[in-house]
Amino acid sequence: MNLFRNFKSVTKTAYGRGSFSKLGEIIAPHRASGKGYMVFLVDHYFEGNEGFKAKLPMLPGDELIFCSTKKEPSTEQIDALRDDLLVRHGLPAGLVGIGGGNVMDVAKALSLMLTNEGSSVQYQGLNLIKKPGIYHCGVPTISGTGAEVSMTAVLTGPAKKLGLKCDWTVFDQIVLDPDLIASVPDDQWFYTGMDTYIHSVEAITGTKKNTFAEAYSEKSLEMCRQVYLKLDRKDPKSDELLMVASYMGGLSLTYSEVGVCHALSYGLGKVLEMHHCYANCIAFNQLDDVYGDYVQEFKGMVKARGITLPQNLSKDWSEETINAMAEVAYALPHMWDHAFGPDWQQVLDRERIKGWYRRM
Ligand code: NAD
Ligand code: ZN
DSSP states (O other), X not given: OOOOOOOOOOSEXXXXXXGGGGHHHHHGGXXXXXXXXXXXXXXXXXXXXXXXXXXXXXXXXXXXXXXXXXXXXXXXXXXXXXXHHHHHHOOXXXXXXXXXXXXXXXHHHHHHXXXXXXXXXXXXXXXXXXXXXXXXXXXXXXXXXXXXXXXXXXXXXXXXXXXXXXXXXXXXXXXEOGGGXXXXXXXXXXXXXXXXXXXXXXXXXXXXXXXXXXXXXXXXXXXXXXXXIISOXXXXXXXXHHXXXXXXXXXXXXXXXXXXHHHHHHHHHHHHOOOHHHHHHXXXXXXXXXXXXXXXXXXXXXXXXXXXXXXXXXXXOOHHHHHHHHHHHHTOHHHHHHHHOTTGGGTOOHHHHHHHHHHO
């Protein structure tokens, strides 16, 4: 396979324990000669943590906004944040997102919407953004989604859950400090980490991959195996590997595509508002007929980590709910095309999709 791809990467990547302490000097050149202010978008988990706050390299005039992660980012939320900042302070010099996939997407979307007029709803899709956003830096505090490297900011809008996807979405800078992810609770650490495992499996098993995708996938899978099957979570190497695995899993998708699990997960997310990474685990657990040995390996990791995935969720789902989820999933032909090839309609119909949901 030699599929043509031409993508922008994150411009600068800082990696290593303690790199968060360098954030001040990293963003200093982007403060627009002292005229602009910086916005710090921080996961609400850190609200009230004075020790953490003291580490933020804030200067007078900067804005600190805590972001709730109860719901996934929405177009409404981004538009309101943008309007509020512009009315109160004018255009910032840049922004820094500190948190999980949720805050990474808020930071990427807000950067774009500070310079593009109208509602973010009109830009949901590929290459619809008209102008570059402002300087934006991402600091992940939980690893797995790859949102720190991807070229999309996933937003839930009134009609669709779809990313603002273009070259300008990609971060100008990321700071990967393994110290920051140590406090993630074990269950969330597992679900979000499995997102990168599943990205890598889906990227490597479909038809739209190229050699870059294979290289990133294989390395990410190997790192996930070390983290979830071999190392103690307290081993310093564990978080160091997981942060890089997330990055590589994200890039494996840039050079390939997601597949069956993500299609089903989008249905669970849109209809039941299930968290992306948790929904992936629920779906992947039932996909033996598609991902075979990888699903067995996944089950081994679930067991090794003492995670309990719910069984028989579907007994509480009405036919209407299952139909609605199947419609969301069916309407993602690029994922089916990748998973099963251009003749995917010969092996997949709505009934097969509903069958997977009924097994969950
Ligand atoms: P998240 O951002 O939803 O965070 C999960 C939980 O962990 C939250 O309760 C958060 O407060 C908490 N948390 C974060 N850091 C912590 C820390 N250091 N210690 C303790 N708790 C911490 O989780 P996620 O799984 O990283 O991201 C999911 C989001 O990512 C969804 O909105 C999904 O749509 C998006 N996503 C985006 C992409 C992309 O390419 N843009 C890819 C996959 C998923
Ligand atoms: Zn994912």
